[in-house]
Amino acid sequence: xxxxxxxxxxxxxxxxxxxxxxxxxxxxxxxxxxxxxxxxxxxxxxxxxxxxxxxxxxxxxxxxxxxxxxxxxxxxxxxxxxxxxxxxxxxxxxxxxxxxxxxxxxxxxxxxxxxxxxxxxxxxxxxxxxxxxxxxxxxxxxxxxxxxxxxxxxxxxxxxxxxxxxxxxxxxxxxxxxxxxxxxxxxxxxxxxxxxxxxxxxxxxxxxxxxxxxxxxxxxxxxxxxxxxxxxxxxxxxxxxxxxxxxxxxxxxxxxxxxxxxxxxxxxxxxxxxxxxxxxxxxxxxxxxxxxxxxxxxxxxxxxxxxxxxxxxxxxxxxxxxxxxxxxxxxxxxxxxxxxxxxxxxxxxxxxxxxxxxxxxxxxxxxxxxxxxxxxxxxxxxxxxxxxxxxxxxxxxxxxxxxxxxxxxxxxxxxxxxxxxxxxxxxxxxxxxxxxxxxxxxxxxxxxxxxxxxxxxxxxxxxxxxxxxxxxxxxxxxxxxxxxxxxxxxxxxxxxxxxxxxxxxxxxxxxxxxxxxxxxxxxxxxxxxxxxxxxxxxxxxxxxxxxxxxxxxxxxxxxxxxxxxxxxxxxxxxxxxxxxxxxxxxxxxxxxxxxxxxxxx
Amino acid sequence: xxxxxxxxxxxxxxxxxxxxxxxxxxxxxxxxxxxxxxxxxxxxxxxxxxxxxxxxxxxxxxxxxxxxxxxxxxxxxxxxxxxxxxxxxxxxxxxxxxxxxxxxxxxxxxxxxxxxxxxxxxxxxxxxxxxxxxxxxxxxxxxxxxxxxxxxxxxxxxxxxxxxxxxxxxxxxxxxxxxxxxxxxxxxxxxxxxxxxxxxxxxxxxxxxxxxxxxxxxxxxxxxxxxxxxxxxxxxxxxxxxx
Numbered sequence: 001x002x003x004x005x006x007x008x009x010x011x012x013x014x015x016x017x018x019x020x021x022x023x024x025x026x027x028x029x030x031x032x033x034x035x036x037x038x039x040x041x042x043x044x045x046x047x048x049x050x051x052x053x054x055x056x057x058x059x060x061x062x063x064x065x066x067x068x069x070x071x072x073x074x075x076x077x078x079x080x081x082x083x084x085x086x087x088x089x090x091x092x093x094x095x096x097x098x099x100x101x102x103x104x105x106x107x108x109x110x111x112x113x114x115x116x117x118x119x120x121x122x123x124x125x126x127x128x129x130x131x132x133x134x135x136x137x138x139x140x141x142x143x144x145x146x147x148x149x150x151x152x153x154x155x156x157x158x159x160x161x162x163x164x165x166x167x168x169x170x171x172x173x174x175x176x177x178x179x180x181x182x183x184x185x186x187x188x189x190x191x192x193x194x195x196x197x198x199x200x201x202x203x204x205x206x207x208x209x210x211x212x213x214x215x216x217x218x219x220x221x222x223x224x225x226x227x228x229x230x231x232x233x234x235x236x237x238x239x240x241x242x243x244x245x246x247x248x249x250x251x252x253x254x255x256x257x258x259x260x261x262x263x264x265x266x267x268x269x270x271x272x273x274x275x276x277x278x279x280x281x282x283x284x285x286x287x288x289x290x291x292x293x294x295x296x297x298x299x300x301x302x303x304x305x306x307x308x309x310x311x312x313x314x315x316x317x318x319x320x321x322x323x324x325x326x327x328x329x330x331x332x333x334x335x336x337x338x339x340x341x342x343x344x345x346x347x348x349x350x351x352x353x354x355x356x357x358x359x360x361x362x363x364x365x366x367x368x369x370x371x372x373x374x375x376x377x378x379x380x381x382x383x384x385x386x387x388x389x390x391x392x393x394x395x396x397x398x399x400x401x402x403x404x405x406x407x408x409x410x411x412x413x414x415x416x417x418x419x420x421x422x423x424x425x426x427x428x429x430x431x432x433x434x435x436x437x438x439x440x441x442x443x444x445x446x447x448x449x450x451x452x453x454x455x456x457x458x459x460x461x462x463x464x465x466x467x468x469x470x471x472x473x474x475x476x477x478x479x480x481x482x483x484x485x486x487x488x489x490x491x492x493x494x495x496x497x498x499x500x501x502x503x504x505x506x507x508x509x510x511x512x513x514x515x516x517x518x519x520x521x522x523x524x525x526x527x528x529x530x531x532x533x534x535x536x537x538x539x540x541x542x543x544x545x546x547x548x549x550x551x552x553x554x555x556x557x558x559x560x561x562x563x564x565x566x567x568x569x570x571x572x573x574x575x576x577x578x579x580x581x582x583x584x585x586x587x588x589x590x591x592x593x594x595x596x597x598x599x600x601x
Numbered sequence: 602x603x604x605x606x607x608x609x610x611x612x613x614x615x616x617x618x619x620x621x622x623x624x625x626x627x628x629x630x631x632x633x634x635x636x637x638x639x640x641x642x643x644x645x646x647x648x649x650x651x652x653x654x655x656x657x658x659x660x661x662x663x664x665x666x667x668x669x670x671x672x673x674x675x676x677x678x679x680x681x682x683x684x685x686x687x688x689x690x691x692x693x694x695x696x697x698x699x700x701x702x703x704x705x706x707x708x709x710x711x712x713x714x715x716x717x718x719x720x721x722x723x724x725x726x727x728x729x730x731x732x733x734x735x736x737x738x739x740x741x742x743x744x745x746x747x748x749x750x751x752x753x754x755x756x757x758x759x760x761x762x763x764x765x766x767x768x769x770x771x772x773x774x775x776x777x778x779x780x781x782x783x784x785x786x787x788x789x790x791x792x793x794x795x796x797x798x799x800x801x802x803x804x805x806x807x808x809x810x811x812x813x814x815x816x817x818x819x820x821x822x823x824x825x826x827x828x829x830x831x832x833x834x835x836x837x838x839x840x841x842x843x844x
Contacts, residue, residue, distance in 0.1 A: 039783050042783070052765050052768075052781070053765075053768075053781050053782075053783065054755075054765055054767065054768025054769075054779065054780075054781050055768065057768060057770055057779060057783060058768050058769050058770055058779075061770035061771050061772070061779075062770075062771070062772050338772070355769070355772075360645070360647050360662070360665040362666075362667065497773060497774060498772075498773055499772075499773065500772070500773040500774070501772055501773065501776075502750070502769075502771070502772050502773040502774065502775070502776030503648050503776075504647070504648050504649070504650050505648065505649050505650050505651075505688050505691050505692060505695075505749075506650055506688060506691065508695075508750075508773060508774060508776065509691035509692070509694070509695045509774075510691065511773075512728070512774055513691070513725060513726070516726065533724070533725070536687065537687070537725075539684075540683075540684045540687040540688065543653065543660040543684050544650040544653045544660060544662075544684050544688060545650070546647060546648075546650070546662070582726070
């Protein structure tokens with residue numbers, strides 16, 4: 001091993017106290033310094049951190065932002081999600097590719113640039129967008145792509161690509177980003193003035209059980225989409241025995257089309273951190289972790305600074321709000337590019353420096369979570385709501401929204417609408433009302449709740465956004481009259497195929513089966529029996545997948561099939577001779593033909 | 602009948618020892634629940650999902666789900682078996698499983714389950730992936746074409762052989778078994794006597810030069826189907842004669 005690498009590995013391992021559970025930080029650090037976590041580096045980490053080589057290699061190969069093979073000093077990751085595809089991903093990607101002289105996945109011979117495609121980076125309101133190392137570059141065009149390459153060649157510093165700063169804290173000296181918040185409708189629950197210090201002080205004046213009662217009285221349910229009652233979850237963790245407990249904030253906002261947590265973290269980090277602190281107090285946790293997705297690394301320094309200020313103000317650390325034994329602190333755990341880590345048990349594995357495979361349940365994280373201790377994982381928005389509930393009282397919260405779904409919901413609206421952005425709406429609002437707010441005209445279809453949600457057509461526009469009807473984590477992608485819903489469903493399936501952790505059979509195989517099935521239908525080679533097979537595969541995925549990803553990821557196909565059945569029916573047909581229409585004789589005999597004619601492969 | 606906690610499995614009351622999983626309790630009671638990634642003696646894993654059962658109406662993996670007193674478990678039902686059959690088909694089309702040329706034929710659990718569930722030819726489309734063979738080791742062969750990612754070798758090497766020769770790399774459809782050296786099996790401390798090799802349910806991990814020591818026809822599942830005698834599918838008389 002080269003001395004510089006060996007020294008770096010020793011130094012990086014020491015920086016996390018040679019703690020094997022901090023493998024993720026070690027791997028990220030080495031990747032940042034050397035452009036890869038090479039076989040040599042893996043040996044070094046094995047030696048100094050005491051983690052087996054297969055474990056290190058497994059981690060490095062799991063996350064998109066880590067690699068064993070060297071990458072360029074600058075990695076350009078072009079966001080390839082459905083919204084970006086609709087708004088010019090192909091053109092932009094090609095412009096980067098032509099300008100750099102490398103294909104997607106390639107690295108320039110001088111080792112300066114690597115070009116990649118990546119899943120949704122949380123910038124659907126800025127599509128097409130890309131990440132240049134950690135710097136988001138937004139609203140791209142082919143011209144901009146070429147300019148970016150030319151500039152980078154001149155100075156090799158991504159930060160200098162930012163000329164015009166975004167609004168609010170995007171212009172903060174520690175952020176300095178071109179990203180805009182696009183807050184279109186704010187209030188009266190989340191995106192309003194919060195007195196986060198007040199909220200924390202009020203919590204400190206109550207007993208932990210009283211805090212839980214307040215959250216239950218407000219009828220707060222998880223904002224990630226599943227909608228589990230937050231207070232009940234907290235009670236489970238409070239009751240679980242354990243010498244240590246943890247409160248984790250899930251900021252792995254990865255559902256394609258969602259970006260509202262990005263805005264919350266940019267503009268209202270104190271509310272989120274106060275919510276974590278209050279939640280920690282309620283469950284008896286003294287340690288908190290903010291799991292921040294790698295795509296939002298540009299916010300890290302800023303968030304660290306907010307944490308430092310909170311410590312200085314006495315809102316983190318020992319005896320918070322002057323209450324004896326109210327101790328709580330927060331560390332930021334960076335992700336490294338894996339959608340599945342939004343699943344709470346996968347997220348905990350990731351925090352422990354492992355592959356982001358979800359865990360078997362039971363035990364549930366509230367009983368046995370991070371490092372085996374009782375742990376609560378809450379969504380960013382849920383925790384912001386907690387601060388509001390403590391500040392304004394449960395009644396203010398529960399009186400807003402609908403009967404079963406109290407409060408408001410933040411929606412990230414993108415796609416074919418006049419006003420993309422973040423909207424705070426009361427639960428119970430109809431889809432039609434939301435589309436009017438966002439200036440969506442001639443809307444053909446809406447993908448709600450991210451891909452594992454559903455695709456609905458105009459027949460469903462009078463349905464309501466709430467836990468009992470159209471439940472959503474907050475992503476809402478709108479498609480105009482010229483889009484092909486089957487093509488869109490195919491893009492979502494491609495996403496799930498890429499992002500499945502691969503642990504269990506139904507998800508690892510099923511997503512690809514559905515994606516290829518849609519390919520077949522789109523190519524005009526589908527049969528009615530294929531549509532029946534979609535349903536059969538989906539049923540088995542739902543019943544047998546190990547986590548929420550595989551249990552719901554077929555939804556884009558099934559809901560598109562329900563909402564746009566005539567379109568499917570027009571594309572599939574029975575072969576008159578009962579042959580399989582997908583069978584391509586020429587393609588299938590190509591290899592044999594090549595051998596016969598003695599041609600090269 | 603002995604006293605103690607019990608639960609219902611397909612209408613039969615069976616005893617359970619606290620801490621047992623559903624599959625362990627079923628095994629102890631002599632009731633077979635189909636499985637691939639589960640192997641007694643190895644830590645439960647839960648990846649193949651073939652052992653899916655319905656416990657109090659919810660689908661769970663019998664190999665990882667704890668048995669609890671009074672629970673109602675359904676296993677051998679039309680609905681559950683339909684899922685199992687499709688999962689097996691998924692595993693068949695995901696890899697390259699050519700039983701007729703595989704020396705594991707007759708001892709292969711995937712093949713045996715294929716017979717048990719009367720899969721003549723998968724209805725799903727074959728993927729025909731391009732995968733490697735690692736024949737570098739003098740005594741052991743890895744054929745990735747047949748690997749079903751059950752982690753039995755990973756667990757056996759780690760927990761029984763105390764070696765950690767195998768691990769997983771990659772994600773989703775790119776997930777595969779890798780060896781600790783990062784490159785070839787010959788550069789690891791894998792040995793022909795390792796229990797990891799016996800742990801493989803399919804023909805992905807094989808000892809060299811002993812492939813046909815037991816001739817076809819006298820192998821594990823040649824006489825008795827996996828899991829005992831299943832409700833046999835109707836076999837046309839003409840085919841029976843041929844066999």
